[in-house]
Amino acid sequence: GENVEQHPSTLSVQEGDSAVIKCTYSDSASNYFPWYKQELGKRPQLIIDIRSNVGEKKDQRIAVTLNKTAKHFSLHITETQPEDSAVYFCAASLEGDSNYQLIWGAGTKLIIKP
Amino acid sequence: DGGITQSPKYLFRKEGQNVTLSCEQNLNHDAMYWYRQDPGQGLRLIYYSQIVNDFQKGDIAEGYSVSREKKESFPLTVTSAQKNPTAFYLCASSIARGQGYEQYFGPGTRLTVT
Numbered sequence: 001g002e003n004v005e006q007h008p009s010t011l012s013v014q015e016g017d018s019a020v021i022k023c024t025y026s027d028s029a030s031n032y033f034p035w036y037k038q039e040l041g042k043r044p045q046l047i048i049d050i051r052s053n054v055g056e057k058k059d060q061r062i063a064v065t066l067n068k069t070a071k072h073f074s075l076h077i078t079e080t081q082p083e084d085s086a087v088y089f090c091a092a093s094l095e096g097d098s099n100y101q102l103i104w105g106a107g108t109k110l111i112i113k114p
Numbered sequence: 115d116g117g118i119t120q121s122p123k124y125l126f127r128k129e130g131q132n133v134t135l136s137c138e139q140n141l142n143h144d145a146m147y148w149y150r151q152d153p154g155q156g157l158r159l160i161y162y163s164q165i166v167n168d169f170q171k172g173d174i175a176e177g178y179s180v181s182r183e184k185k186e187s188f189p190l191t192v193t194s195a196q197k198n199p200t201a202f203y204l205c206a207s208s209i210a211r212g213q214g215y216e217q218y219f220g221p222g223t224r225l226t227v228t
Contacts (some may be wrong), residue, residue, distance in 0.1 A: 046216040101172070102159075106154055
């Protein structure tokens with residue numbers, strides 16, 4: 001079945017710098033890749049997603065890139081701010097005839113240093 | 115912020131006792147999910163339901179049971195057969211089960227079994 005690996009587990013960056021979180025997936029049939037953000041003590045929320053027919057998607061300071069050949073996708077956050085501190089989860093979906101399931105990465109704790 | 119609620123926030127039980135975690139949503143979503151979140155691991159799917167009176171096992175269903183008698187409610191019972199029940203449990207819902215539908219998460223229940 002599908003397996004999603006996420007790196008790094010913890011990332012510390014200076015405020016204003018960029019942060020990149022990477023995920024790899026194992027099943028080439030996966031074609032939907034969302035990113036969720038979980039702030040301390042709060043619930044995970046969708047921040048951006050990408051489908052396999054697109055190589056890159058941007059939304060203000062965040063962007064996601066997808067490399068189908070290498071089977072990896074990345075979250076890029078530019079001009080990081082204190083409110084970006086959170087745990088970020090990537091996921092991949094495997095859609096079949098009768099099955100749909102999000103397979104989640106282990107999460108990356110992003111720390112923004114003032 | 116309502117939408118999807120879980121209760122209680124913290125739950126303590128003795129080993130050998132069954133315990134039921136509540137999940138309620140007023141988003142009129144058809145699909146509901148239960149996840150388990152452990153430190154250093156991604157979200158793992160316990161059970162999901164696409165529609166009332168229907169539910170399917172996820173990756174780690176052993177020792178758990180669910181019911182979906184009403185669209186709004188998807189309670190999870192952690193039975194004494196679950197070998198390591200201490201964890202953070204997240205309930206989620208989406209408009210439908212399928213690719214591209216954002217999953218809305220509840221605030222979670224932290225279960226401690228001693």
